[in-house]
Amino acid sequence: MVKILKKEMLTASVCRIQVLAPHIATAAKPGNFVVVIPTEDAERIPLTIADRDLDKGTISIIFQVVGATTRLLCSLKEGDQIAHVLGPLGHPSDVENFGTVVVIGGGVGIAEIYPMVKSLKQAGNKVITIIGARCEDLLIYKKELAAQSGELKVTTDDGSCGRKGFVSDELKDMIDSGMKINRVIAVGPVPMMKVCCDVTQPHKIKTIVSLNPIMLDATGMCGVCRVTVAGKTKFACVDGPEFDGHEVDFKELTDRLRAYKDLEKKADEHVCKLLGIKE
Numbered sequence: 001m002v003k004i005l006k007k008e009m010l011t012a013s014v015c016r017i018q019v020l021a022p023h024i025a026t027a028a029k030p031g032n033f034v035v036v037i038p039t040e041d042a043e044r045i046p047l048t049i050a051d052r053d054l055d056k057g058t059i060s061i062i063f064q065v066v067g068a069t070t071r072l073l074c075s076l077k078e079g080d081q082i083a084h085v086l087g088p089l090g091h092p093s094d095v096e097n098f099g100t101v102v103v104i105g106g107g108v109g110i111a112e113i114y115p116m117v118k119s120l121k122q123a124g125n126k127v128i129t130i131i132g133a134r135c136e137d138l139l140i141y142k143k144e145l146a147a148q149s150g151e152l153k154v155t156t157d158d159g160s161c162g163r164k165g166f167v168s169d170e171l172k173d174m175i176d177s178g179m180k181i182n183r184v185i186a187v188g189p190v191p192m193m194k195v196c197c198d199v200t201q202p203h204k205i206k207t208i209v210s211l212n213p214i215m216l217d218a219t220g221m222c223g224v225c226r227v228t229v230a231g232k233t234k235f236a237c238v239d240g241p242e243f244d245g246h247e248v249d250f251k252e253l254t255d256r257l258r259a260y261k262d263l264e265k266k267a268d269e270h271v272c273k274l275l276g277i278k279e
Contacts, residue, residue: 106188
């Protein structure tokens with residue numbers, strides 16, 4: 001059992017919880033994730049470690065309420081116990097002094113890039129961060145990322161904050177301007193990551209993406225999180241979650257993510273009924 005020390009809603013649908021997990025906090029590195037099981041009879045879901053506090057022995061997890069299990073997790077309050085938090089899992093991010101690195105976050109992926117940006121800065125990189133969301137109300141971690149980035153660029157689909165458009169538009173303009181970029185890292189919705197890879201591939205700019213396939217045991221045994229990278233089957237839980245985006249079969253990934261949409265909808269309706277939530 002893991003105690004929730006703090007809970008806050010960053011937007012109407014994005015929640016941040018801080019839990020007491022000293023062993024995970026000590027071992028965690030940027031790019032690692034945890035598997036969370038909200039209650040004993042709930043399913044397992046992978047969530048990125050957004051931050052840690054070694055002195056307090058805590059980790060912060062940020063997630064968007066999009067289905068049954070995230071809704072159940074969000075229903076827990078400060079002081080409540082989460083049944084299981086397992087981790088850290090996955091390969092940590094590759095962090096060294098690359099030169100100029102553009103780090104891109106979309107949606108809830110904005111929070112996921114925060115530890116990465118901090119580590120890249122500490123390694124001596126010039127870090128330019130681009131974040132984007134549908135509208136200003138859905139943007140998170142602007143102040144935190146601005147403090148850690150050499151430059152922060154903001155885009156929104158509706159133009160309510162920063163540039164009207166997409167993160168890929170900002171990335172394309174930077175490349176077209178002749179800026180030398182040594183590496184791009186993109187974390188967020190699959191379509192966003194794919195477009196960013198499409199932008200960088202003609203210029204042969206190494207582009208790393210963090211994949212979010214359906215995942216079950218998160219230890220490499222079940223094979224549910226398989227993805228095709230460079231024509232070979234990889235497991236996101238143990239081989240990733242970060243991969244060379246130019247080698248990812250994004251069509252296969254997208255198709256697999258859609259496989260259980262109807263069942264996910266029914267499960268969410270069931271949880272809403274149990275919690276007394278009208279959707």
